[in-house]
Amino acid sequence: MLLHLEFESNIPIYKQISNQIVVGIAKGDLVEGEELPSVRQMASDIGINMHTVNKAYGILKQAGWVTIHRKKGVLVSTNLKAQEDYLFLGALRDLLEVSIAEAFLRGIKKCEFTKLIEEKYNEFEGGIS
Amino acid sequence: MLLHLEFESNIPIYKQISNQIVVGIAKGDLVEGEELPSVRQMASDIGINMHTVNKAYGILKQAGWVTIHRKKGVLVSTNLKAQEDYLFLGALRDLLEVSIAEAFLRGIKKCEFTKLIEEKYNEFEGGIS
DNA sequence: CATCTGTTATATATATAGTATAACAGATAA
DNA sequence: TTATCTGTTATACTATATATATAACAGATG
Structure with missing residues (x-):
């Protein structure tokens, strides 16, 4: 899935990344279990710092949009953290x-x-x- | 009109102020031509700095939610800047x-x-x- | 004249965003 | 084993955003 980042936006880059991944899941561009690029790979592809991607992944992990395995890497998930x-x-x-x-x-x-x-x-x- | 500010919010104070004034207009709590407190008065009432209120008023003025007269002060307006x-x-x-x-x-x-x-x-x- | 108005300027403190470099432990493949 | 890749953590730096503090200016008011 392609990310379209606007570096002059007032929306932080890490937020643009996490937002577009959530939308990508909703659109079906990303499916449960699909592997996302590593933090270093995506950072390299986009041309930004590794920590910016890591922050985006951290947010997605926190909410349950991705799960992270030592073995399998970063996987798309819809196992959302319970919220009434x-x-x-x-x-x-x-x-x-x-x-x-x-x-x-x-x-x-x-x-x-x-x-x-x-x-x-x-x-x-x-x-x- | 009373403002309810959350100082621990991640939403800036000046944004909370301008947001609540727009919502106040929509709800009819604030009507066209109504005079808003001066930047120093509102700042004093809320217990914040004058410039924070001034920034909120500046945003509202920019969008057309208020007009500012040397004579009449800060007046609620619905003369919004044209936007398709x-x-x-x-x-x-x-x-x-x-x-x-x-x-x-x-x-x-x-x-x-x-x-x-x-x-x-x-x-x-x-x-x- | 004294006071209030919006506005502008300057300075400071803090938080956030992004980058840079480095290191660690687990997993993988040569 | 060795080398490489993974997520993660730590530290440091720069830039920007937010909020405060103090001061001054020009127009309006009583």
Whole structure:
């Protein structure tokens, strides 16, 4: 899977990496058990420091998006750390509040917003159907 | 309008301030033309530095959420800087992609996600009805 | 005149992000 | 065994972001 990094972005590189891997899993570009490049390999490919990749992998490992074996290397996983739905949705609500407020005040209709959500969901659901 | 700041949050204070003011406008707690406290006053009330508030106001001014008059002070505005809907929605799409991917992989159903959006929209629409 | 306003400038302290170099222990292959 | 690769950890450095502190300026107000 190709990573598209923007080095002038205000989003940290390690966050861009971990984000795109999670999205890659949702899209089906990365499948359970698939091996990811080593920290040194990916760092070399991208042209960044090893520790930046290591931080991204550490975040993914922490959340359960990858498992790391001495033998097999870094493997894609969907064995997520348990988190109650209401906690996840609560955090999501907080995250979305400002964006929804801005959209509302800009005259974006409710259905336009939800349509955007549904389209992205379909991108993911299409990957496993 | 009361601000609820979390000083241990990873979200900068100035961002928490500007976010909550935008949400306050959407909820109808702040209305067009309403005067906001001066940078020194708000800083004093909250117990933070003047420049932190000034940075928040600067962001709001930049986007068009407030206008600043020598005479009248800092006024709530909804005279937003022109931005094409497709640009706003494109940025929104990027912002939501990871959250939607996570929700999808956690088994949150599409309708649960959109329901969350609709509920927040209703909070805002209720404020002006 | 005194006071308040937004704004700007400068300085400092701390945290974060990214890089650089090095080392360790486990696994792998020659 | 030797050599190489793995994730991991440690240390150090630079750059940037965040927040604070102090000061000053020009416009407006009473």
